[in-house]
Amino acid sequence: xxxxxxxxxxxxxxxxxxxxxxxxxxxxxxxxxxxxxxxxxxxxxxxxxxxxxxxxxxxxxxxxxxxxxxxxxxxxxxxxxxxxxxxxxxxxxxxxxxxxxxxxxxxxxxxxxxxxxxxxxxxxxxxxxxxxxxxxxxxxxxxxxxxxxxxxxxxxxxxxxxxxxxxxxxxxxxxxxxxxxxxxxxxxxxxxxxxxxxxxxxxxxxxxxxxxxxxxxxxxxxxxxxxxxxxxxxxxxxxxxxxxxxxxxxxxxxxxxxxxxxxxxxxxxxxxxxxxxxxxxxxxxxxxxxxxxxxxxxxxxxxxxxxxxxxxxxxxxxxxxxxxxxxxxxxxxxxxxxxxxxxxxxxxxxxxxxxxxxxxxxxxxxxxxxxxxxxxxxxxxxxxxxxxxxxxxxxxxxxxxxxxxxxxxxxxxxxxxxxxxxxxxxxxx
Ligand code: HSE
Numbered sequence: 001x002x003x004x005x006x007x008x009x010x011x012x013x014x015x016x017x018x019x020x021x022x023x024x025x026x027x028x029x030x031x032x033x034x035x036x037x038x039x040x041x042x043x044x045x046x047x048x049x050x051x052x053x054x055x056x057x058x059x060x061x062x063x064x065x066x067x068x069x070x071x072x073x074x075x076x077x078x079x080x081x082x083x084x085x086x087x088x089x090x091x092x093x094x095x096x097x098x099x100x101x102x103x104x105x106x107x108x109x110x111x112x113x114x115x116x117x118x119x120x121x122x123x124x125x126x127x128x129x130x131x132x133x134x135x136x137x138x139x140x141x142x143x144x145x146x147x148x149x150x151x152x153x154x155x156x157x158x159x160x161x162x163x164x165x166x167x168x169x170x171x172x173x174x175x176x177x178x179x180x181x182x183x184x185x186x187x188x189x190x191x192x193x194x195x196x197x198x199x200x201x202x203x204x205x206x207x208x209x210x211x212x213x214x215x216x217x218x219x220x221x222x223x224x225x226x227x228x229x230x231x232x233x234x235x236x237x238x239x240x241x242x243x244x245x246x247x248x249x250x251x252x253x254x255x256x257x258x259x260x261x262x263x264x265x266x267x268x269x270x271x272x273x274x275x276x277x278x279x280x281x282x283x284x285x286x287x288x289x290x291x292x293x294x295x296x297x298x299x300x301x302x303x304x305x306x307x308x309x310x311x312x313x314x315x316x317x318x319x320x321x322x323x324x325x326x327x328x329x330x331x332x333x334x335x336x337x338x339x340x341x342x343x344x345x346x347x348x349x350x351x352x353x354x355x356x357x358x359x360x361x362x363x364x365x366x367x368x369x370x371x372x373x374x375x376x377x378x379x380x381x382x383x384x385x386x387x388x389x390x391x392x393x394x395x396x397x398x399x400x401x402x403x404x405x406x407x408x409x410x411x412x413x414x415x416x417x418x419x420x421x422x423x424x425x426x427x428x429x
Pocket of ligand 1 (some may be wrong): 160161163164190198203231275302304
């Protein structure tokens with residue numbers, strides 16, 4: 001075992017930070033043996049050191065001054081768990097510049113400024129590890145960074161947000177409406193007090209950007225990613241989807257297409273036969289398709305204190321090994337070029353559409369004309385019930401470019417017999 005003690009500092013002690021401390025109490029001897037390294041967590045940045053905590057720690061370990069960690073030359077590794085962009089970005093940059101290794105689980109920061117921080121790491125011959133930023137305890141960053149580096153990744157399809165997956169599962173399995181399912185998720189601690197980033201799909205988009213950067217070798221401006229949350233998913237749509245052999249999931253899709261890169265997050269009808277269809281509750285799964293390896297799936301707990309702490313401490317172990325072996329910075333990513341994404345309206349999908357229409361002769365004929373004019377081919381049509389004296393119609397199209405489908409949809413909703421506000425979702429192709 002390396003005899004020099006390697007000191008670790010931690011910024012923030014919320015849910016994940018408490019998990020890190022708990023897991024260190026449980027497993028630090030094992031980590032020391034496996035890395036052949038002596039280490040200790042010596043300082044933790046908190047807002048209020050006197051706040052009662054579940055875990056027993058000496059008061060001297062806490063500080064309210066970030067410089068006690070960032071500027072301390074005896075600390076070699078920093079674990080950043082405060083989240084958000086600033087001041088986390090400034091702390092990480094300064095830590096790298098002063099020769100420290102950085103571990104972070106901060107997906108917002110890595111999605112928006114990952115390339116800049118990795119470049120600072122390269123310049124300073126250090127590294128930044130971020131396994132905890134995507135999929136909680138599921139190993140996905142390291143596989144994309146190391147194990148699949150010889151493959152051309154064609155596609156990443158993931159359920160990467162536990163909150164929305166829990167809500168959609170409860171809506172489907174317990175017939176709950178959206179508000180009740182969200183309330184239940186919050187009571188069980190799966191959803192944050194402010195769940196807007198989860199519900200609106202931004203959390204999943206940040207994770208998709210991080211994975212796509214590694215898989216496709218580009219960095220991506222978050223503003224270019226098409227994002228649609230789950231707010232418009234209704235129980236009616238979930239029931240119809242089930243009837244035709246699908247389940248609705250919030251899916252993040254990154255694809256290397258012949259014309260370029262496409263990234264999107266939206267509620268998606270996933271066939272019951274697809275492995276992602278059985279990923280329920282707060283679980284996450286990521287399906288990667290490579291040209292050599294074929295299809296690989298990663299599945300597990302995508303959030304939570306101990307699962308994310310497991311990823312954070314695995315990153316710490318990698319940093320310890322770098323220091324112990326004097327490997328300078330271990331496996332570091334090459335510089336990436338900025339991607340220009342294909343806009344959603346140029347992509348092809350099959351679409352699900354549900355709307356209400358007057359129940360009288362000629363309505364289907366008018367619909368058929370509109371879809372025919374825009375070369376939209378229908379795969380399935382259901383009309384089986386009346387709602388408030390109108391007919392409820394559900395259609396599924398064959399593959400069609402989104403802008404052609406949207407043109408048809410505009411014409412459909414301008415027909416006098418058709419009620420406004422249809423439900424529109426894409427199918428996983
Ligand atoms: N809020 C996220 C989720 C977990 O629900 O999956 C942290 O990324």
